[in-house]
């Protein structure tokens with residue numbers, strides 16, 4: 278548990294200044310509260326000892342306390358305001374860093390898609406588990422630092438007057454301070470159950486919602502609702518267990534703080550005239566301490582929840598990346614001829630091999646038509662060429678350089694892929710296109726749209742290039758969205774294009790028109806056309822068929 282949490286803190290180096298400033302602000306605010314009660318205590322203790330308020334005000338101590346009371350009263354709300362402001366700002370910044378870190382780690386580990394991972398569960402990790410980490414700072418570190426400052430200040434203030442009283446007061450308060458460490462391990466299991474249940478609930482909701490049409494068409498809403506109910510019940514049970522631990526911690530904390538209060542009260546009553554002032558002061562300090570230390574035992578459950586969140590994040594973030602970046606990357610080659618030699622590949626050790634001793638040459642400027650039945654491995658070949666997966670045998674070279682030695686980003690600048698189910702993102706058409714070429718001018722966007730046979734459609738839209746595509750491109754029909762995605766790929770300056778069924782979604786005439794303009798759109802570039810069948814207008818330089826894990830020449 279401690280290792281995960283220490284590692285989390287290590288991931289926030291850029292926010293160290295903010296985090297530290299938050300702790301300092303919280304300590305100042307708590308100590309200001311303490312000082313306020315100390316000063317009030319002094320005035321009252323002086324009055325009680327002197328027998329009447331007026332006389333107390335005239336004693337040196339009472340007068341000094343009164344002088345300090347006003348600035349401290351003014352300082353305290355300011356300190357409290359700054360405390361909340363800075364600690365929350367520090368948390369927001371640290372969590373934002375954490376999300377980006379986690380997202381990048383996922384992107385490295387899931388280049389070929391989620392595979393068997395559940396989208397809802399990953400979303401839960403990215404949102405809820407990252408959020409649970411705010412408890413580590415806001416509900417554990419900050420209160421612990423403030424409480425420690427309170428205990429030390431109290432020991433100093435009371436210790437100067439009466440060390441025995443200071444020990445009596447400090448003992449239960451130190452116990453309250455340490456209680457979270459005692460309670461956290463027991464709460465850890467409940468924290469893990471709650472985090473897991475939260476992930477399961479998100480999956481149960483996201484999965485049927487993403488495919489709502491299919492869920493409804495199959496009358497599956499009853500089953501989906503039952504899954505959500507079961508996942509919700511599991512989450513409630515886990516959260517109830519966590520809440521029980523939190524309540525237990527809260528009650529124990531209150532008990533310890535009250536013990537300190539009662540102890541000092543008993544001392545004050547039992548002390549003679551000499552000890553009365555110190556005893557009364559201790560009562561005031563115990564009241565002040567209650568605010569800071571009363572929260573501490575609950576920090577145990579926050580610690581457990583943060584540790585469960587951290588565990589789940591690291592579980593996903595530490596999975597081995599399918600393709601490691603080269604330890605010693607080589608310079609990108611000038612040429613872009615592709616060669617596969619003796620490539621063997623299976624997606625997992627227990628899955629059948631997709632390729633077995635595959636050889637393939639794509640010379641610069643060639644147009645290869647790659648045919649093959651469903652499941653033959655056409656998309657898998659594209660995944661290998663973009664290093665979304667790495668072959669277990671053989672090598673793949675680009676311009677004579679093994680792609681294993683090229684950084685993935687360099688390779689992907691040279692090879693662009695229109696995937697089979699290319700996705701439009703929830704942004705404008707222009708932004709979707711510029712994913713492939715961020716610097717592209719408007720004229721270049723229109724050129725790519727025209728080449729993909731979708732320029733007229735976009736011209737007819739009131740907002741043109743600024744039209745929002747909606748999530749997954751829902752604003753457009755399947756065929757229109759595919760042509761927009763094709764325009765994006767054609768816009769890419771990459772010298773090698775892999776186009777998986779580029780004419781899918783086009784009617785016969787438009788398909789013909791598109792394939793005829795392909796020459797112009799891809800002039801000078803190598804193109805791998807993944808097709809189920811040839812229409813006769815593709816004019817490939819070679820036709821290959823993937824069969825039994827190998828590429829064999831096919832008749833046109």
Ligand SMILES: Nc1ncnc2c1ncn2[C@@H]1O[C@H](COP(=O)(O)OP(=O)(O)OP(=O)(O)O)[C@@H](O)[C@H]1O
Pocket residue numbers: 389390392624631649650651652653654655656657658697
């Ligand atoms: N990302 C992936 N993770 C795990 N297995 C995969 C992945 N992509 C493809 N496969 C598996 O690899 C095999 C070949 O699939 P692939 O999609 O490459 O065939 P294809 O020729 O493109 O088929 P289609 O013409 O139907 O698109 C299939 O058994 C498939 O389940």
